[in-house]
Amino acid sequence: MTLKLGVIGTGAIGQEHIRRCSKVLQGAQVVAVSDINVDGAKAALTRIGIEAEVFANGHDVVKSPNVDAVLVTSWDPTHEEFTLAAIEAGKPVFCEKPLALSAAGCRRIVDAEIKFGKRLVQVGFMRPYDSGYRALKEVITKGEIGEPLMLHCAHRNPTVPENYTTDMAITNTLIHELDVLRWLTEDDYKSVQVVFPRSTSKTHAKLRDPQVVLFETRKGIRIDVEIFVNCAYGYDIQCEVVGEEGIAKLPEPSAVQMRKEAKLSTAILTDWKDRFIDAYDVELQAFINDVTAGKLTGPSAWDGYAASVAADACLKAQESGAIEPVELPPRPAFYN
Ligand code: NAD
Ligand code: NAI
Ligand code: ISE
Structure with a gap:
């Protein structure tokens, strides 16, 4: 059919x-x-x-x-x-x-x-379908690094269009982490704070870039995510999980290593289309x-909702500068 x-x-x-x-x-x-x-x-x-x-x-x-x-x-x-x-x-x-x-x-x-x-x-x-994220999750669920304690993540785009605004760093970009980190840790967010470092000169008046989003989960894991959408150098997704017994890191996309003109290099992708x-x-x-x-x-749809509940709290935290609670209601049996 x-x-x-x-x-x-x-x-x-x-x-x-x-x-x-x-x-x-x-x-x-x-x-x-x-x-x-x-x-x-x-x-x-x-x-x-x-x-x-x-x-x-x-x-x-x-x-x-x-x-x-x-x-x-x-x-x-x-x-x-x-x-x-x-x-x-x-x-x-x-x-x-x-x-x-x-x-x-x-x-x-x-x-x-x-x-x-x-x-x-x-x-x-799509990230839960990515072979790198799947391998990372397997390491965690097999207990190879012990219980996860901290995650250090980055979501970097080389550039974004002029109509991309501060809120979209959450609703359009961070939304991927909001989903994949719940899936990876099998946990939900408890609270969030957003802090703004010095802005890059490559941004515009309606976009504060970069941003750092700090979460505490219900199990007490601390997560920091850097969102930097005018990072200039490439499309770069990072995720490092610090556990009780070791550290596990999202694999880099495979790339040929080159020795040329007195440099040792591997290319970095520039577009989400290729990265995923x-x-x-x-x-x-x-x-x-x-x-x-x-x-x-x-x-x-429940996963979409759960990510959006966290996104709403992030948007509030962008405005308030305070630590904002993330209040996700219990999952209906329909989605079990
Ligand atoms: P885009 O601007 O290139 O394409 C959006 C298209 O939608 C445009 O052609 C626009 O004309 C059309 N459009 C807008 N309103 C419409 C409407 N009411 N009816 C029909 N068409 C309409 O954007 P994009 O980069 O292709 O992103 C599209 C969506 O995909 C966004 O929601 C974005 O968040 C998502 N996206 C997801 C990923 C991912 O990694 N999963 C990557 C890129 C984009
Ligand atoms: P885009 O701007 O290239 O394409 C959006 C298209 O939608 C445009 O062609 C626009 O004309 C059309 N459009 C807008 N309103 C419409 C309407 N009412 N009816 C019909 N068409 C309409 O944007 P892009 O990058 O393709 O993103 C589209 C969506 O995909 C976004 O929601 C974005 O968040 C998502 N996206 C997801 C990615 C992922 O990794 N999963 C990657 C890129 C985008
Ligand atoms: C885009 O819509 C995507 O979904 C990409 O994966 C993301 O990296 C980018 O920031 C978004 O604009």
Whole structure:
């Protein structure tokens, strides 16, 4: 059986996901797309080399009788609306992160899904599918470094567009750590503080960059995450776990070591598309397989909600400078 997909948003990641679903993965076909920039959507299909119906409105993709499942890859503020529409239509939906811009928005999705009575939502948190993060988690769960006590993490982008603002460092960027560190430590956040070092001269008036986010988890683990989205030198994701008996570090992506012109060097990637290329393949193949088998198992609407509850506390902490509590309600049995 071929799963017929409709994709809403044909920008950077929309095009990447259309390409992988059409050319790399098995069991799916992109039959419909939409973008507020209709010409951009048509040009994307030509570039990728596939034919699909082009709609001017994402809701028409959701409603199309030809579409079995939906990928939401449009801008962050549109995710909630399209995900709710897919649930209402009873169609499985893969929604890029963040699931919604606030915990309240994510909660509306959780409530709609529970009311529907079956899981329909997978959130585009791809790091739990990354082989490096999986290897790191295995070391921790096997007890090889003892109980984790501290995590030192960094999320660095070389540059971001002019419309990227201080809050987006949390809702658009840190949201990956907010998900993957819960998964890695099997813990939840208790409180958070955000501190602002001296800003880089490469930023602009509406973006304080870098930022340091400090968490305490319910088990008492201390986590520091540096978010630096104009770091200039590359796309760099770091995660070091300090345990009672040793330290485990996220592996670097493999790269050829060079000796040249009196230098020993290995290249650093510059783009998220390349850094997590395999993880995106695996997460979407899992979505296709799970939808076909009738049971979703990937990052759930509850995971999207849990990350957003922490994100809301981070946004508050950006404003207050104080240590803010993170209050995640108990997980409904529906998500066990
Ligand atoms: P982008 O700006 O390149 O693409 C977004 C596209 O959405 C644009 O083409 C825009 O025209 C379209 N769009 C916006 N509103 C729309 C609407 N209402 N209906 C249809 N199309 C609409 O952005 P991007 O980098 O591709 O990011 C898209 C989403 O993917 C974001 O939510 C982002 O957070 C997420 N993302 C995730 C990862 C990841 O690592 N998981 C990486 C990049 C982006
Ligand atoms: P982008 O700006 O390149 O693409 C977004 C596209 O959405 C644009 O083409 C835009 O025209 C379209 N769009 C916006 N509103 C729309 C609407 N109402 N209907 C239809 N199309 C609409 O952005 P990018 O980088 O592709 O990001 C898109 C989403 O993917 C974001 O939510 C982002 O957070 C997420 N993302 C996730 C990544 C990951 O690692 N999982 C990596 C990059 C982005
Ligand atoms: C982008 O949307 C992503 O999700 C990338 O993984 C992240 O590194 C970047 O900061 C976001 O803008």
